[in-house]
Amino acid sequence: xxxxxxxxxxxxxxxxxxxxxxxxxxxxxxxxxxxxxxxxxxxxxxxxxxxxxxxxxxxxxxxxxxxxxxxxxxxxxxxxxxxxxxxxxxxxxxxxxxxxxxxxxxxxxxxxxxxxxxxxxxxxxxxxxxxxxxxxxxxxxxxxxxxxxxxxxxxxxxxxxxxxxxxxxxxxxxxxxxxxxxxxxxxxxxxxxxxxxxxxxxxxxxxxxxxxxxxxxxxxxxxxxxxxxxxxxxxxxxxxxxxxxxxxxxxxxxxxxxxxxxxxxxxxxxxxxxxxxxxxxxxxxxxxxxxxxxxxxxxxx
Amino acid sequence: xxxxxxxxxxxxxxxxxxxxxxxxxxxxxxxxxxxxxxxxxxxxxxxxxxxxxxxxxxxxxxxxxxxxxxxxxxxxxxxxxxxxxxxxxxxxxxxxxxxxxxxxxxxxxxxxxxxxxxxxxxxxxxxxxxxxxxxxxxxxxxxxxxxxxxxxxxxxxxxxxxxxxxxxxxxxxxxxxxxxxxxxxxxxxxxxxxxxxxxxxxxxxxxxxxxxxxxxxxxxxxxxxxxxxxxxxxxxxxxxxxxxxxxxxxxxxxxxxxxxxxxxxxxxxxxxxxxxxxxxxxxxxxxxxxxxxxxxxxxxxxxxxxxxxxxxxxx
Numbered sequence: 001x002x003x004x005x006x007x008x009x010x011x012x013x014x015x016x017x018x019x020x021x022x023x024x025x026x027x028x029x030x031x032x033x034x035x036x037x038x039x040x041x042x043x044x045x046x047x048x049x050x051x052x053x054x055x056x057x058x059x060x061x062x063x064x065x066x067x068x069x070x071x072x073x074x075x076x077x078x079x080x081x082x083x084x085x086x087x088x089x090x091x092x093x094x095x096x097x098x099x100x101x102x103x104x105x106x107x108x109x110x111x112x113x114x115x116x117x118x119x120x121x122x123x124x125x126x127x128x129x130x131x132x133x134x135x136x137x138x139x140x141x142x143x144x145x146x147x148x149x150x151x152x153x154x155x156x157x158x159x160x161x162x163x164x165x166x167x168x169x170x171x172x173x174x175x176x177x178x179x180x181x182x183x184x185x186x187x188x189x190x191x192x193x194x195x196x197x198x199x200x201x202x203x204x205x206x207x208x209x210x211x212x213x214x215x216x217x218x219x220x221x222x223x224x225x226x227x228x229x230x231x232x233x234x235x236x237x238x239x240x241x242x243x244x245x246x247x248x249x250x251x252x253x254x255x256x257x258x259x260x261x262x263x264x265x266x267x268x269x270x271x272x273x274x275x276x277x278x279x280x281x282x283x284x285x286x287x288x289x290x291x292x293x294x295x296x297x298x299x300x301x
Numbered sequence: 302x303x304x305x306x307x308x309x310x311x312x313x314x315x316x317x318x319x320x321x322x323x324x325x326x327x328x329x330x331x332x333x334x335x336x337x338x339x340x341x342x343x344x345x346x347x348x349x350x351x352x353x354x355x356x357x358x359x360x361x362x363x364x365x366x367x368x369x370x371x372x373x374x375x376x377x378x379x380x381x382x383x384x385x386x387x388x389x390x391x392x393x394x395x396x397x398x399x400x401x402x403x404x405x406x407x408x409x410x411x412x413x414x415x416x417x418x419x420x421x422x423x424x425x426x427x428x429x430x431x432x433x434x435x436x437x438x439x440x441x442x443x444x445x446x447x448x449x450x451x452x453x454x455x456x457x458x459x460x461x462x463x464x465x466x467x468x469x470x471x472x473x474x475x476x477x478x479x480x481x482x483x484x485x486x487x488x489x490x491x492x493x494x495x496x497x498x499x500x501x502x503x504x505x506x507x508x509x510x511x512x513x514x515x516x517x518x519x520x521x522x523x524x525x526x527x528x529x530x531x532x533x534x535x536x537x538x539x540x541x542x543x544x545x546x547x548x549x550x551x552x553x554x555x556x557x558x559x560x561x562x563x564x565x566x567x568x569x570x571x572x573x574x575x576x577x578x579x580x581x582x583x584x585x586x587x588x589x590x591x592x593x594x595x596x597x598x599x600x601x602x603x604x605x606x607x608x609x610x611x612x613x614x615x616x
Contacts, residue, residue, distance in 0.1 A: 009515065012513050161505065185505055
């Protein structure tokens with residue numbers, strides 16, 4: 001277990017030393033400067049798949065296209081011969097699967113994606129009574145309470161207090177006092193993933209990049225002006241690598257959109273901390289094997 | 302005159318010898334509360350129910366500093382960081398038009414209403430309340446002890462006009478203007494970018510605007526007032542942070558932490574050149590800590606420190 005008591009102080013100067021704070025706008029992975037490197041030895045595979053027809057200009061999702069993207073991503077992630085075998089490799093008849101979705105009404109997990117996941121689990125042999133899709137009720141949901149496996153699926157967005165609403169952050173509803181993880185830009189979110197109800201259960205992470213929110217305004221932290229049809233999914237077994245990849249796309253979008261330097265603020269420290277403090281995966285790009293599939297225009301990474 | 306004598310920075314900060322000042326301040330606050338809307342409950346009946354054809358729809362909703370998370374998710378932390386007391390939300394609807402959401406935050410004091418307003422000062426300055434900004438889809442302003450947000454689900458010219466009219470009516474109902482934080486008066490005036498000042502208490506809010514430490518090395522708390530400001534003089538730029546602590550001892554500890562973790566290379570002069578070529582330095586006097594975070598030249602940093610100290614001493 002990482003040592004939490006002797007945590008060294010990370011300062012702005014650590015970022016300035018690498019020229020990365022304002023110059024590149026990137027904070028993902030930088031706390032490696034001071035800390036032990038990730039506990040994950042191997043590179044993490046991340047699949048970024050895009051299809052320009054997955055979402056229209058009004059944000060409406062094309063369900064069949066999305067389902068096909070999901071299958072292609074899972075096949076590529078596992079080097080499987082086809083979708084059916086890929087899903088069977090991930091889940092089986094004995095599994096009880098909680099699909100942790102995100103219900104934030106301004107940018108929820110698309111229903112079409114939830115439906116596709118339930119369907120694929122059924123095809124993999126998981127019984128219908130052993131599958132649940134939930135967000136805010138997961139702590140009382142009987143399927144989640146006896147789950148053997150989890151799927152983590154949510155849209156990427158900027159967030160007032162954590163910098164980014166990520167896959168790592170999506171599990172905050174597993175704890176009874178979410179606000180107790182809000183300190184230092186929610187840096188300790190990785191600790192939630194070590195709790196018994198979560199640890200070791202997540203077999204699939206899907207960061208929805210169909211219409212990501214790259215900047216927020218006001219108490220409601222949302223404006224249609226700051227979403228764009230990126231039309232992508234990021235899929236991985238490593239939530240840290242998936243989030244770090246998504247964060248780089250958001251950073252790149254902000255850099256392209258704003259005339260001035262506007263790094264994600266507050267910096268999404270929880271992504272690097274999930275790597276270096278909690279050993280949940282890889283946040284540094286050089287430890288991520290990124291497979292790009294589909295539409296390549298304005299891919300930003 | 303010392304900085305302590307000169308500046309009763311906040312609600313809990315005046316030492317015993319300044320009891321008279323404290324009592325006078327308390328009396329002023331009490332009088333203010335009697336003459337102005339004292340809470341969102343007092344303000345609620347004065348708020349408009351109809352504006353430019355938009356009609357209030359459904360029941361008003363109110364939230365406290367815990368239930369606010371159920372309304373605006375993680376953004377609730379920003380308002381809690383400014384000691385939010387309550388939030389009243391009213392929705393306006395009009396056939397064929399986007400909905401308008403009015404959120405009135407009672408911040409407990411004009412200082413904190415100003416502070417939370419400075420959290421986001423992007424946008425066009427408009428003449429509503431004590432200071433206001435309009436960006437497409439969102440109007441924000443402060444008046445008295447209230448921070449007000451008026452939000453559009455979809456942008457349209459008609460809705461923008463309605464939002465501004467609604468803002469004017471809410472500002473008029475919110476009572477007389479409140480005082481800005483006293484610490485702002487210590488900021489050197491020359492070259493100050495007045496529209497970009499941030500007033501804050503919380504380390505995460507500081508990090509939001511200027512990332513400094515991943516821990517609370519500066520010992521910020523609800524009982525500290527801090528002002529973060531930007532300067533431009535003769536082609537040079539700088540960032541200045543002033544912090545007023547409840548006790549001089551806390552200010553000393555914060556300075557020691559800053560030197561230990563941020564400027565260990567400062568040496569006896571107190572100045573250090575950062576990795577990006579800019580200059581940083583810090584000084585503490587009584588309950589005040591003054592930090593030049595980044596200045597384009599050492600001379601600029603020295604001048605800012607000197608001017609801030611002069612303001613604090615009342616010279």
